[in-house]
Amino acid sequence: MDAVIIAAGKGTRMRPLTERRPKPLLPVGDTTLLERTLEQCAAVVDRFVIVVGYRADDIEEAVGDTYGETPIEYVTQGEALGTAHAIGQASDLVDDRFLVLNGDVVVDDTLPRDLAAADGAAMAVQPVENPSAYGVVETDAGRVTDLVEKPADPPSNLINTGVYAFTPAVFEHIEATERSPRGEYEITDTIGRLLADGHAVEAVEYDGVWRDVGRPWELLDAMDIALAGLTERLAGTVEADAHCHGAVVVEDGARVRSGAYIEGPAIVRSGADVGPNAYIRGPTVIGPDARVGNGVEIKHSVLFAGVAVGHLSYVGDSVLGADVNFGAGTAVANLRHDDASVRMEIKGESVDTGRRKLGVVVGDDAKTGINTSLNAGVRLGVGATTTPGESVLSDRL
Structure with a gap:
């Protein structure tokens, strides 16, 4: 057949x-x-x-x-x-x-x-x-x-x-x-x-x-499904005083540094480097050769290959495309103040995602300046940039 x-x-x-x-x-x-x-x-x-x-x-x-x-x-x-x-x-x-x-x-x-x-x-x-x-x-x-x-x-x-x-x-x-x-x-x-x-x-x-x-946020749903049956496998390097709890996979060639704390389900792909002192909350996938540095929290997100979130940043309920670079102190908002579901623009139309928590969707090679704030539901296009201290409240494609 x-x-x-x-x-x-x-x-x-x-x-x-x-x-x-x-x-x-x-x-x-x-x-x-x-x-x-x-x-x-x-x-x-x-x-x-x-x-x-x-x-x-x-x-x-x-x-x-x-x-x-x-x-x-x-x-x-x-x-x-x-x-x-x-x-x-x-x-x-x-x-x-x-x-x-x-x-x-x-x-x-x-x-x-x-x-x-x-x-x-x-x-x-x-x-x-x-x-x-x-x-x-x-x-x-x-x-x-x-x-x-x-x-x-x-x-x-x-x-x-x-x-x-x-x-x-x-x-x-x-x-x-x-x-x-x-x-x-x-x-x-x-x-x-x-x-x-x-x-x-x-x-x-x-x-x-x-x-x-x-639609972009449905990739998070797909990740949730894919990670639902995950079992622990620590094939890569997990340093002393790094903590992996629940269903965590650290692939061969990946590194989790001292002080990092990972709550599964989560996958750290080959070549990725997490920590020191980073916090990963699943379901989350840290893509191949990605870098999650000191003082960074990643929650319920997908990071594609080569992403760099170097230090002192928060990324929640988001999808970051290949080779995205978040400057120090970049903060993603993933919850509206009025507690309504987050909306995202799709093909020129504002769409109710049905998600109470949703961060940002970022295209390949985008870069944020230090201390950038990204509002819930924002999309940054391929190669987009922000300036230091900028608050981004709408799409930049």
């Missing part, structure tokens, strides 16, 4: 984190979103077909021609024209029943296994409390009968997770699918055509982990 993994989009809602990398290569735990998806499918597939587009060379270089012992083929979606269009790019390679997953969705390995065990076309559905915010699936005797996008009066509490199994018969229905009002070829419209043509689509109910990582 093949698995078609869609990894072609630009990830514009994730900017500035995706300015220099495709979204599927964003880090989650000690791997990437895409490689985690491959891992969840590996036990039930014989080949991966990865649909690439934006920064395709980066994906092919990072992942290679095999995952473990499973071969990988790549196909290119030249223009981002929707999920059905992306799946259709695999039509010349796939000649048997296959799975479909997005490369940026976090799921358990039970989901691809259950879909693989189903017959014919199948769709993973999940019960939720507020289905009206999603695509809702109507079923009868375990079969899909209708799909309704964000209905005011949902016909069920089951939502479409966007994870499927198809037979090659789907490709002719993709060819017949017309563009939606937003100008894309939607796989839900293709499924509607399958149903109208008399094809059965099985509803495979799933109640495990499912997270669509589409």
